[in-house]
Amino acid sequence: MSAVTGGEPLLALEHIRKSFPGAGKGDAAVKVLDGVTLQVGSGEFVAILGPSGSGKTTLFRLIGGLLQPDSGAIRLGGEDIAGQRGRIGYMPQQPSLLPWRNVLDNVLMAAEIAGISRKEAEPKAREWLVRAGLGGCESAYPHELSGGMQQRASFVRALLGPQQLLCLDEPFGALDAMTRLEMQLWLGSLWQESGRAVLLVTHSIDEALLLADRVYVLSAKPATVLEEVKVPWPHPRSEANMAEPQFVRLRQQLYDVLRKAKEVPQR
């Protein structure tokens, strides 16, 4: 699975720095990212774990081309993509489905923007909707779906784009605990079928361990990579993995790192 060991990674961030101008006049610039380096191999599932306000969203906006890094390189398949939009698939925190489109038309959006014809995209969309447990919901409108089902549609939409890397920004943060676990297992199995690489930002240790091949832990602002952890279990995983001693140990290890990360004084 992990392509990082052999050959070029799919996504490589190299020493990314980013700061924003201070809020008031004369305020010092706020350093958000301070030399972040990480890789995602093709087909790999990587999680980024960090305390709230550690610049995870800024990181995604950089990868997505909405922001330019102050220094450092962002490479996708070896090519510098800093400032280029549309190179990654994206699943935002909020489902962000368009209320005037039904589920089918919504999940076709990413393909539509990428210029894939409807004739080509629609059969795939219908097929993935069924696999995602949304069969029969094709002509429903988003407000008729539960939060969990809206997020399923949002992920299918990301999958139907042509991009090899999908960036998921705390996709299950707004869901209740039971739904979240169910959605995490669902995401794990769908990701395996899709063959795509995923970069998941989360603040849930369990979510990272349950889904990812590797986990990066970011420090508080200004963020650096504090730790990189390999998660040993093969996919698909289940709740049973969460009870294993090694899972508990890893969870404790990540928890300790995160706690220290939070204690880093704001500079």
Next chain:
Amino acid sequence: MKTGTSWWKRGWPPTAAVLLLLLAWQIGVQLSGIEKFKLPSPADIGREAVASFPRIWMHTEATLHISLIGFACGVAVGIGLALAMHMIAAVKSGLYPLLIISQNIHPAALGPLLMIWFGFLSPTPKIIVIALYCFFPVTVALTDALARTDRGMADYMRMIGASKAQLFRKLELPHALPSLFSGLKIAATYSIMGAVVAEFLGGDKGLGYYIQFSRNQFQTTRVFVALFVIIILAFIMFGIVALLEKMLIGWNQGRGE
């Protein structure tokens, strides 16, 4: 889903309110014995409407005609201005104060000037007055709605590589449609009122002209007939826009329920 009974359920309170008001009016006029030239009863107004139907109809047609032209011009200008202000920030900051000023130019002052420029019997001054009433709610509603597009959704669209044109066509415009229709409904009602005001100022036909003409002859009942026709016209204009809204943006119905 919408059966006759549910229509009746929603429709009966306003119908009852109007009927009660007319009834109270009728009884009040009969009991007080007030002269007809001061306040005619609803029955008098109904009889007059039947008796003078051909004349009223002729003036109604004229008013409706000029209202529709003025409405169309106002809406076209309103949408055009809103789009220009949305695309170019400098246009917005430059034009917004002028828009507000335009709403403070009273047609009683502007009308006579327009008559001097375009001629007493020309329809142009009327169309300008109506358009002046109609464009404003459309521009304000559309500009504000375009500016208030959901940021999360706009971010998503940009992230996956949507161009400015795609962002506008697939997100901003459909998002602004419900608001645009609110503006259109206001403009539709204003268009009739604007036409009547414009006809007060000059010309030789239309309900505004007919009201002035009848008032000068102390034909109060006819003034009331004209007022009722104006109300009905405004309702029809509103209803047509509401119907279009339902056909075009049915997705917005039932949200938030």
